[in-house]
Amino acid sequence: MPSPAGTSEDSLSRAVQTALTSLEDSKAENIVSIDIQGKSPLADYMIVASGRSHRHVSAVADHLIRAFKETGLGSARVEGLSGADWVLIDAGDIVVHVFRPEVREFYNIEKMWQAPDLEDETVH
Template identity: 90%
Template sequence: MPSPAGASESGLSRALQTALRSLEDSKAENIVSIDIQGKSPLADYMIVASGRSHRHVTAVADHLLRSLKEAGFGSARVEGLSGADWVLIDAGDIIVHVFRPEVREFYNIEKMWQAPDLEEETVH
């Protein structure tokens, strides 16, 4: 559930920590947290993680959804759970992508979001 406008920094930090802890508890692999504040209006943070198989991706996503709900962050929107190659969980200020390793490597979305901002590097 998206957080209300002006959500507190501590609430965002708690949501981020809840998500990261859940992913670690589920034995998700190669967990990367990316601060996208000011880069996208979609969220403040993006987390990218991998599961070892379709079954593991499903288990990681299910555990994360349950953890967020139990921590009081409501029901997140989910896409891709039925195929379990790439599951997207939109928890408002945090977007989580859980991939099978070969799918993650193919799309390589964290590279795109971690790329330097070209406007900032332009010399006038």
């Protein structure tokens, strides 16, 4: 699947901003954006956020998926939407994780990216 964010820095920036705006509009909590360009072949950005409940996690993910489509960034691959404990949205250059708080705390995926050379982390 081609990357919806494309290869240009402008497209990537637009995709990241679309994701952050959608998450903020959906009242996602503890939003963390991590620039992993050149540090992982998985994506250029990883965004982690929390929802307050299963229903909120599902709504946040649905809103984000629609935002990607509506802004012309393509269809993202989605996993975990049916259970809504942890929803992974893979938009190519951006991977977004939306967790219920206790699931996020258990997996603590941000910790694996908190290396000394990953000081570009931004909390929203």
